[in-house]
Amino acid sequence: MDAFVELSAELTGFSAEELRSTGLVEQYRALAQGAPEADIIELWYTGVWHGVVPSARAYAEGLAWKAVGVAAPGTRAPGFGSWERRPRRSTS
Amino acid sequence: MRAVVVGAGFAGSLIAKVLGDNGFRVLVLEAGAHNDHDEAVRRFRTALVKTPLAPYRTTAAAPSSDYLINTGPFDYSSPYLRMNGGTGTAWTGITPRMHPEDFRTADLGRGRNWPLSYDELEPYYRAAEWEIGVAADADEQRQHLPVADGYRYPMHALPRTYLDEAIASVVDGQSIDGNELLVVGTPQARNGIPVNGYRPHGQLCAGYASCVPICPENAKYTPHRTQKQWSAAVELRTRCVVNRVHADEFGRITKVTYQRYEDDTSGRHTRHEEEADLVVLAAHAIENAKLLLMSGLANSSDQVGRNLMDHPALLTWALMPQQIGPFRGPGSTTGIEVFRSGPQRCTRAPFRIEIGNWGWGWSAGSPGSDTAEFVAAGLRGKALRQAVADRVGRQFALQFEIEQEADPANRVTLGTDLDALGNPRPSVHYGLSDYVKDGLLAAKRASDRIFELLGAEDHTSYKPDDERYFEHDGEPLRYWGAGHGGGTHVMGDSPRDSVVDRWQRCWDHPNLYAVGCGSMPSLGTSNPSLTMAALALRTAGHLVSRRPEEVVCTMSKAP
Numbered sequence: 001m002d003a004f005v006e007l008s009a010e011l012t013g014f015s016a017e018e019l020r021s022t023g024l025v026e027q028y029r030a031l032a033q034g035a036p037e038a039d040i041i042e043l044w045y046t047g048v049w050h051g052v053v054p055s056a057r058a059y060a061e062g063l064a065w066k067a068v069g070v071a072a073p074g075t076r077a078p079g080f081g082s083w084e085r086r087p088r089r090s091t092s
Numbered sequence: 093m094r095a096v097v098v099g100a101g102f103a104g105s106l107i108a109k110v111l112g113d114n115g116f117r118v119l120v121l122e123a124g125a126h127n128d129h130d131e132a133v134r135r136f137r138t139a140l141v142k143t144p145l146a147p148y149r150t151t152a153a154a155p156s157s158d159y160l161i162n163t164g165p166f167d168y169s170s171p172y173l174r175m176n177g178g179t180g181t182a183w184t185g186i187t188p189r190m191h192p193e194d195f196r197t198a199d200l201g202r203g204r205n206w207p208l209s210y211d212e213l214e215p216y217y218r219a220a221e222w223e224i225g226v227a228a229d230a231d232e233q234r235q236h237l238p239v240a241d242g243y244r245y246p247m248h249a250l251p252r253t254y255l256d257e258a259i260a261s262v263v264d265g266q267s268i269d270g271n272e273l274l275v276v277g278t279p280q281a282r283n284g285i286p287v288n289g290y291r292p293h294g295q296l297c298a299g300y301a302s303c304v305p306i307c308p309e310n311a312k313y314t315p316h317r318t319q320k321q322w323s324a325a326v327e328l329r330t331r332c333v334v335n336r337v338h339a340d341e342f343g344r345i346t347k348v349t350y351q352r353y354e355d356d357t358s359g360r361h362t363r364h365e366e367e368a369d370l371v372v373l374a375a376h377a378i379e380n381a382k383l384l385l386m387s388g389l390a391n392s393s394d395q396v397g398r399n400l401m402d403h404p405a406l407l408t409w410a411l412m413p414q415q416i417g418p419f420r421g422p423g424s425t426t427g428i429e430v431f432r433s434g435p436q437r438c439t440r441a442p443f444r445i446e447i448g449n450w451g452w453g454w455s456a457g458s459p460g461s462d463t464a465e466f467v468a469a470g471l472r473g474k475a476l477r478q479a480v481a482d483r484v485g486r487q488f489a490l491q492f493e494i495e496q497e498a499d500p501a502n503r504v505t506l507g508t509d510l511d512a513l514g515n516p517r518p519s520v521h522y523g524l525s526d527y528v529k530d531g532l533l534a535a536k537r538a539s540d541r542i543f544e545l546l547g548a549e550d551h552t553s554y555k556p557d558d559e560r561y562f563e564h565d566g567e568p569l570r571y572w573g574a575g576h577g578g579g580t581h582v583m584g585d586s587p588r589d590s591v592v593d594r595w596q597r598c599w600d601h602p603n604l605y606a607v608g609c610g611s612m613p614s615l616g617t618s619n620p621s622l623t624m625a626a627l628a629l630r631t632a633g634h635l636v637s638r639r640p641e642e643v644v645c646t647m648s649k650a651p
Contacts, residue, residue: 013477038467041476046460048140056137064459067480070419073450074136074302077309078420080284081251083299083449087417087485 004029011037012044012063019044022061027054047072096121096348096368098334098383101178102621103608103628104374105315105322106223110632112326119366121332121350123154123375124175127316133308144171144182144305144575152512153353153361154333160378161507164521167560170402170573172376176330177315179376179575180621182305184423185281185312187226187622188444189217189237193433194495194616201437202527203497204399204613207585207594214240216626216633221279222246224313224625225292228279235276236429246290249277250297253449255416255488256426259546263428268541271430275447278427279622281313293317299421301450332364335515337371337387337604345371345604351513359512370603370635373581374628377610381504381580382518384591384606390581390598395591397505399498399579401615404524404571406492406532407448407455408539410548415485418451424491425449431538432617441495441531444617445538451487452551454572459484490542492535494571495617496528498579524571529564532571576620578609596631607631 002016005025009016019025031049032040043049045067047058060075069088071078093116097104100122112118132147139146150156154174162168172179192210197203218240221228227247230239252260260275267273282297297311310317319328334350347368353361373380381397384390428445436442452458459480466479507519524532543550554561554570561570584590587599596611598604607628609620 011472011476013472013474037472041467041472042460042464045463045480048460051140053138053140056134059137062459063477064463064480064484065419067477068419068459068484069481070417071301073142073419073453074133074300074306074308077298077300079298080296081299083253083417083421083425084251084257085417086254087415087420 004033008040008044011041014044014063014066022057024058024061027058093117093369094367095119095370095372096366097372097374098348099123099178099373099375099379100176100315100319100328100330101374101376102180102315103624104372105318106625106628107372107374107607107632108326109318109322110629110636112323114636116325118326120326120328121334121348121366122176122328122330123333123379124173124330125149125151125356126330127176127181129310132306136302136306142305145173147306148173148175148182149356150175151331151353151356153331153351153359155511157378159511159517161509161517161519162522163519164502165523168400168402168520168522168573169560170575170577172378172575172577174379176328180315183575183621184304184619186424186446186619187221187224187279187281188618190616190618190623191237191433193437194614194618197497197614197616201442201495201497202525203499204582204584206613207583210238213626213630214238216630217622218243219629220622220625222290223629224281225283225290226279226281226622227284229277232277233279235274236432244287245279247284247286247292250280250282250284250422250425252277252425253421255412255418255449256447258412258414258416259447260426262546263542266545268538269436271434273428273430275426276429278425278446280422280425282307282422283311297422301419301421301423303423333513333515334383335386335513337373337383337389339389339601343601345601353513359514361513371605373604373606374608377577377580377608378504378518378520380606380608380610382506382516384581385506386516390591390600390604390606392600393587393589393591395500395582395589397580398500398503399582400502400504400520400522400577401496401498401579403493403574403576403615403617404496404528404532405574406494406535406569407489407572408536408543408550408552409452409455409487409489410543410550410552411483411486412488413486413547416488417485418449418487419453421449423448423450436534439530440534441497441528442617443492443494443531443535446491446493448489448491450489451484452489455489456551458487490539492539493574493617493619494528494531494535495615497525498582498613499525504580529569532569533564533567536567536569576609576615578612578615578620580610581606582613583611584613595634596627605631
């Protein structure tokens with residue numbers, strides 16, 4: 001088991017598989033291995049590392065949006081009129 | 093006829109199109125650089141703070157609103173963008189008409205009257221709605237505004253958000269201070285389902301939830317859409333900063349001079365001039381005033397740069413009792429219109445309420461701020477995930493746009509500091525009157541009551557160290573800039589106290605027009621771009637309906 005992914009999963013409440021599916025594990029490991037917990041969480045949840053968004057993917061894959069069950073604004077569109085519907089809860 | 097249009101934004105692009113289609117040769121001089129849409133989408137995604145101007149290319153030679161110098165008691169904090177397409181590239185795309193009362197603001201409240209009535213402008217509202225593509229339902233709009241019989245908007249109203257329905261189901265029919273609440277669909281310049289006879293440009297709105305500052309799929313109108321329809325008679329030159337308009341001894345405009353730059357990072361430039369039979373200034377309220385002041389023109393009334401208005405906006409934010417799914421679809425699809433008109437505007441500024449569908453994104457920086465708060469409180473793992481989901485999934489905001497009356501003391505002048513091209517930076521003296529502050533306070537009280545009706549948990553807080561914080565009648569308040577600058581070349585019935593006439597023609601110069609929100613004597617409570625477009629089309633029609641001989645003839649009568 002990958003120690004960085006394991007720690008990230010424990011801190012974020014997202015499974016190792018959910019984290020790997022973002023495609024960001026390698027980039028984040030390089031940035032954040034050994035960093036304080038709060039920094040690692042901020043990176044995963046908001047895609048911000050020390051005041052910088054390291055990539056467009058980091059923004060799009062922010063876990064805060066996934067927790068709410070919506071796409072990060074300006075990255076993926078749910079489709080015309082989808083905003084009328086009762087929101088679906090994210091599976092946690 | 094050789095026409096020069098200064099500024100390739102909302103008003104300039106529309107006027108250039110009509111002139112180019114009707115026998116004019118048109119040169120459009122745009123201060124900013126070309127907009128690269130794909131690059132702007134990328135910049136948006138990697139911007140730390142997703143402010144309205146964050147995605148867009150800026151240059152040292154033609155800075156945007158961040159080069160304003162504030163000298164007054166309150167900061168003028170509304171952004172504008174100097175780039176091809178102008179602020180109409182970053183705008184929110186909400187297109188309500190002004191209320192008929194708003195054209196008689198001086199009679200009914202404070203400020204100045206228009207030299208036009210709603211009825212005179214109404215046909216141009218319809219033309220503008222078809223030109224830019226507005227989605228709305230005429231019967232629904234008739235609940236608070238006169239709309240011509242038999243009229244259809246070019247697209248059906250967009251579906252309401254889940255939040256809108258949740259709010260409407262509670263507040264419709266309730267009353268605040270004798271005002272009956274009704275949630276009403278807001279006209280939108282973004283693509284919905286077209287009616288017969290209308291062919292939309294661009295994609296159907298798929299709900300990217302980033303209309304401000306950028307719609308990735310171009311479902312929102314921007315002036316670039318109009319530019320694509322320009323005839324070959326219209327030529328656009330970007331990176332050209334007009335710094336003087338020249339008149340002969342009779343007041344007739346002869347030419348403009350401009351500075352052309354290539355480098356984004358320096359003020360290195362070359363100087364050029366262009367002769368013109370007709371000049372249309374469409375550079376934004378503040379830039380139009382700056383250019384008139386730099387040129388020493390159109391100011392026999394001493395009103396150039398004065399009467400600067402905006403919509404001081406009040407934001408309030410709360411949690412609904414249930415999950416409502418924010419950040420899906422457009423920023424706002426409905427509002428509450430009842431506070432826009434009526435006798436209360438005699439005593440306090442009227443306001444429009446926008447129901448905000450993007451959580452606390454603007455007001456509090458969500459969801460990053462919520463995450464940081466929970467992490468600081470020690471939440472980790474599933475508990476953190478659950479807390480973010482619960483909090484953000486229930487967020488909503490109300491945005492109140494408060495009318496600000498024309499006040500000659502709120503003004504743009506030429507600063508002593510120079511920009512990279514050696515031109516004066518605009519200096520802004522801005523304040524809020526008691527009339528506006530009373531309106532902000534009334535808005536806050538309406539918000540309190542609406543949250544109470546909804547059973548919503550109010551999280552609004554204004555703190556002394558917040559920007560634009562102040563207290564009024566002992567209550568903490570705060571305002572945000574709505575990006576709706578206007579009034580700086582005000583329109584009127586007399587050359588003694590106004591800059592342009594009812595056609596947006598400068599009283600002092602027969603072939604000089606200053607167009608855009610700067611012409612508006614009041615902004616009412618509606619987002620002003622649609623009204624700007626209606627005025628632009630009216631002015632364009634006026635220019636082409638007068639045959640060139642007549643234009644020349646009028647010019648020869650100039651004093």
